[in-house]
Amino acid sequence: MKTLNPQRAAPTPSAQALASAVPASAAAAARTTIALLQAHSLTSAVHAEIERLILAGELAPGAKLTEALLAERLGVSRGPIREAFRILEEAGLVRQEKNRGVFVRSIPMDEAVEIYDLRAMIEESAGRQLAERITPEQAKALRTMVEQMERLVRDGHDTSASDQYHLLNLGFHEALVDFVGNRKLSTLYRRLVKELSLLRRVNLAGGRQIPVSVSEHRAILKAITAGDAEAAGRALRAHVLESKVRTLKNAGALAPAPDEPATAAAPAAAPKKARHA
Known part of the structure; x- marks a missing residue:
């Protein structure tokens, strides 16, 4: 025999009733969160x-x-x-x-030198690591950026081309660091690059350094995709330190910082040839 519940079943509350039953404090908290x-x-x-x-x-x-x-x-x-x-x-x-x-902020020159030195260490390490484990997709992304840089050289060196090159250059170096897979390192690197950004745009002004810079990026890519960790690290370090030397010259300094060895940059970096990082 079916047993009946002597208590009357409570009706199912409506959505409106449920909404009205939410405590005012909870509703206020939700509005604050939004x-x-x-x-x-x-x-x-x-x-x-x-x-x-x-x-x-x-x-x-x-x-x-x-x-x-x-x-x-x-x-x-x-x-x-x-x-x-x-x-x-x-x-x-x-x-x-x-x-x-x-x-x-204006970056003092002594601080800029320190940032360049730190960037050189980061990029040298990134180049070495990437040469040992770069994926086909990563290599393709870097190659595409270098090809776009080379196309800008062929098409001319007006202000628009210099601006486009500047963005491609930033993207190339940031990708190198990002592909290592260390998020903390990528965050630190981006901060350093942003602090140097105005100085680096001055270095690039006029577009005269772009053809040399393109050849350096092609050499860096070649070393990485060939799996040559030593060559990749060496090329990236020289690339950044040459940019530091050029920054010092643009600022009116007659020589690199006292603590920088004269051979810090690659032998190809003669004073009469400015480079770009």
């Missing part, structure tokens, strides 16, 4: 745009950054601008001076 996510997304977009303006040279070293003007230009409130300044300061691209404001 607001934080939206603010974070906006801050990221603002940070990316200001960083782009700095790296493109539209906001030059030493330029003062004004919250109100940037907020108007980007169509946002001052909050995201202020947070973007904090992120950019941590990245070494701006400096905040008490009672004066925020300024695009």
Whole structure:
């Protein structure tokens, strides 16, 4: 015999009833979370745009950054601008001076030399590691960038070509480091490159160094794809250190830093031949 439940079954609550049953504190917390996510997304977009303006040279070293003007230009409130300044300061691209404001950072030459030396070590290590385990897909990606560089040389050296080459060059070196597979190393490398970006654009100005630079990138690629770790590391180290020497010359220095051996760069790097990294 079927046993009946003497208690009346409770009706299934509607979606509206369930929504109304959510505690007010939980609803408020949800709204706060959504607001934080939206603010974070906006801050990221603002940070990316200001960083782009700095790296493109539209906001030059030493330029003062004004919250109100940037907020108007980007169509946002001052909050995201202020947070973007904090992120950019941590990245070494701006400096905040008490009672004066925020300024695009100028890299002192002694610090630039240190960054170049650190970059040389990173890229030498990356080249050696990659030569031992590069995949066909990675080799194809690097080869495509070098071929695009060579095409720019054939087509001419106007300002547009120099700008395109600059981006390809950055992409080539970042890919080399990324392909090693160490995320911490990639993050560190990108920070170093960003700090040197304005100096490196000056080095590239006029396009005179592009043909020599292309040949160096082709030699680096050849060593890596041939599995020659020694040649790959040596070529990348010389490539970066020659750029350091050129930076010192452009800054008016008559010689490399005292702690740099005269043979740090490859023998082909005679003073009369400027190189590009």
